[in-house]
Amino acid sequence: MALVEVRNVGHTRAGQPVLQDVDLSLPAAATAVLAGRSGSGKSTLCHLIAGVMPPTSGTVLVDGRPAVPAPSWSTVSLLPQRLALDPALTVAENVLLPLFGAADDAELLDRLGLTAIAGRPARDTSLGEQQRTALARALVLRPAVAVLDEPTAHQDDEHVHLVLDALRAAVQTGTLAIVATHDQRVIDAADIVVRLHSGRIVTD
């Protein structure tokens, strides 16, 4: 059974259609890439699946329930393009926020190359480190669905491999990773590639 179902979705922004006739069924334990040119609608589709907003028309279901209102972070997490870290909290505190301080995840910090800077305020780290921190925050609860908007946008080759390793580990524990990306290295590693062009799916 599909974990994420997008049925006949259309979405309009500022009076313009940005998604049209989008149908998509995605299973658990897979990496599904949303690929397409800038402005093709990848982030918008991410936001609809993560429950940031409802679609203008059609239905988005996560585990059989409407995506809005957004469920718990352990059901659907989001790495937004603009990261949304708390700059005053340390790297580790940002990553562990969804756990309310109840636990630690040294392995995840290590996997993403964050151990050495775990105690530093997020504002005193590089953009690539901040992006990996926000990715770790999205994976820390081993969510059913992790929606990741351009997770390698600020990563060099070496760190792209760390990101791909973290995604593989999440998928092995059952997570459906939905990844908006232009990055061919990420597209090549995906189980499912969905291409968007001008707000429509061109291949699935």
Ligand SMILES: Nc1ncnc2c1ncn2[C@@H]1O[C@H](COP(=O)(O)OP(=O)(O)OP(=O)(O)O)[C@@H](O)[C@H]1O
């Ligand atoms: N807040 C907004 N208000 C109005 N239009 C918007 C808004 N956000 C995005 N759009 C428009 O919606 C369309 C799809 O944008 P979206 O951000 O989903 O594309 P994208 O494929 O993620 O692009 P990129 O790769 O550049 O991030 C674009 O035409 C964009 O200009």
